[in-house]
Amino acid sequence: MFKAKRIIKTSGFIAAVLGMGATLMSLLPAPTSLAAQAQAPAQAPAPIKVPDPTKVVMIVNRDSNDIAFMDVNTKKVVGSTFLGNNVNPHMVMMSPDGRYVVTGGTRANKAYIIDSRTLQLVKVIPTDLGPEHLSFSPDSRWYYQGNPDGDSISVIDMQSLSKIKTISGLAEPLNITFTADGSKAYVGNYGAHWVGVIDVRRHELLKKIQIGNVPGVAKLDPERYLGEIKGINIAAPSVDGRYLYAADSDLAVVGVIDTQTDKVIKTIRVGKDPWRIYMNHDGKYAITANNGDETISIIDLKKNEVAATLEAGPDMTGVNFAAGKAFVISSTSGFVYVYNMSSLRPAGRIRLGTNVNLETATTDPSDQKLYLAESTTNEVVIIDARTEQIERVANVGLFPWGTHIMDSKDNYCH
């Protein structure tokens, strides 16, 4: 009898433990598709395709609607993540902790979160209209997805993998920059001439900083100022993070913002229609690509003035720095223009093809090689910065639009 009671008690304890375990299991986070989960039997863990996320180049393929991952050593595509038809991803970025890769699907109005090692699509999150450029907070907690068509930013919590807020009140947010301590984020508004300051703790728009005045003669030229606004396309931080440099296309100026006071301390006049500003890695110079007059303006960051204005090519999409040189991508000409960043003089140009469209590039963390997306022939062109020799990696996906490497200093988008 005593034995029987003990058996009953033991059985009851085991049952209770099993029950609690089952309850806990049921409370674990749900996968992407609940319907799929319900129907699919238990699956083995997904294989690791990327053991070291710092050693891959991520390639955004706009027309094949995927993110391809190319090993930097073997130069082979080790895998890709299909996002869905008509997604048209725009920009890709890896979280600073290397855990996730994210992209915004411009025509799907969704954010996509990919496991950076298994390359599995972990979560799809609806955003506002036309998600394009994005940024991570330095602690990898917050993924800010800019929605230029929705004039908003979707705030995605990377712990719960869910959208927690939509920050509205912006005007075509084209770029997001977090401060080094992650307390604030600055938003370049292409549909206006101000930079938005966001309190990251509350995810609220705190302040609008005007970069420059529209000149008085604008009344005589309404077409230029009312037809289509091309305002601030970037607010890029200096290497030490103390200042932000905000380029305004219409006003042809770069505003220097002190991030401690959030005030414009200087306005630098550059060439016509500057497309973003790119920081040299040594922190001495920055370059604006002036598509209005096909020049570049090299800005001395110590003096905050233009040190040189040099001829460049048409339709510039980006600038990369490596081996003491600046590489300026001229999209439609098929050339990459090279500049010596010591002498601030032109140093030739690299011909990558005829009738091709060059998109954007990333530089490896050691500043030796550039990985340039070329959308006409579906290639990534690897440029050795020192020798300027090129190597082509074909068939990376359809219409490669941009590249990204974790820890690269040149991660940008169109």
Added chain:
Amino acid sequence: MNVSDFKFRLMVCCALAAMLAVLAIPSSLAAQTNQTELVQRIKELEQQLAALSAAAAAAEPAAVAQPAPAVAQAAGQRGGNAPAGQAAPAAGQRGAPAAPPAQNPPMQMPMPAPNTGPLNPENTPPDSTNPQDLLDRIKTLEQRIRDLETGTVLSDPETRVRKVEVYVDPDGTIHDQPTPGAKKETTYQRERVYRRQTINEKIEEALADAEEHNVKVGVDAGIVAQYAHRTQGDPTPGDGHAYELVSADLFFTAGIAQHTLFFADIVGLSGPNPEGELQVLTLVNGYSARLVSQNDISLREAWLRTELFGQKLGLTAGRLDLTNYFDHNMAANDETTQFLSDALVNNPALGLSTNGSGLALVYDPKNGFTFKVGLQQSKTEAKSLSESMFTLGEIGYLARIPGLSEGNYRVWYRTDNGDPGTGYRIAYGTSIDQKLRPGLTLFARYGASQAEVKRDHFYSGGLQFDNGLGIFPGDAWGVGYGQNDFQVGGKERLIEGYYRFNLTEKLNLSFHVQHFWELLEGGGKLGYLIPGVRLQASF
């Protein structure tokens, strides 16, 4: 069965029941959690579908607006957001009642979801707790969203033609990879991709494509009004007279082959120019250099340009103005936007007076050096290419002197047989523009040309201010000085100052003040103060 045995069995049964009960609690909890998530997921999907439907309806108002309310009427509020093209057949397939099209459709907005309709075609009640029902609804909704995203695109799938390299064997079979016996060939092939584009993007693309293939026409028009006041010397005919010269250049540009361009410039000039009366050695108004005859239209330039050797070498041939290729200067090289005085537009030592047939080769490796060679006839009434032929060569260098911004340094050399019977004459010169700081450019020119006696010398220099150093951001102003020391015919000194208001991107208004000092060959002196206004438009 004895009592103790019965008790034992009873206790075992109780224990088993307790165990089952304990096991059942968490599973029912899990089921509730799952149901909540499923319902939440359904709501998300419904919202997503409604938003997509509304977007599609807004994008295709003509096709969507009318039938959509019909669905809304038939299927309830939830159906109001679905595009008719999608919703109606789907509703039909799922058994939803059809309804006639309604008139005057209201604005399509997301609405609360009722029980049935395109968003819930399987008629699952919203409060259904059957997990399978919920899962079915999720599956259906996910499928409908997928269909909507794929099918209801704002444009057709993108089609483009790509250049592909293939390997063709002797039998004509195409291989994607190198194959023994196969020859590498280039061909073209269409591909279709799932790129969703908005109507705006498609329109912009079409316009850009049309522009690329059309002949581009540009206009550069200028009106220059000047007044001459004699400040020194004996009375001359031009004293106190006003002048106005109107010029219109019509440009035609067309890309006719890979890296090959055709360009033509037709110019018409009208109005009295100051040089007709004033005794000056160089042109007061640089526009006058274009004047062949009053009120006539003339072909100023017509040439073909192509780029060779990786686009490093530019070759231009036709009727040219070689001053467009040689003796450049960033601050003093354009009578339409900078100084008016011809001596501050080009170096008189170049000697080119009229445009003519010629050739220009420009080698630009984009490393700061440029090399140019050109030849051009500079005589309108020449009977053959042997007459009045000018040959020029120039080396340019983009320097960056420590402490200064960039500067362009050029030296040139020319020969010509412009004067019959004198053989070939030579000239040489330099043109420099050096940025001293952002917005401030120093310029200078020097030239010497072989004259009948010794050499004529020319000097000029000045400053240009721009890049925000004016009243408005696009304004520019400058001051310049020029000196012509001719061995025969006298000498000349001139200064000019101008301020150019950049009124719009296409319109400039500038005010000029010039003063000429003419040292006449006989020892006399003449001075003219010439204020002027220039209105220039280019579009």
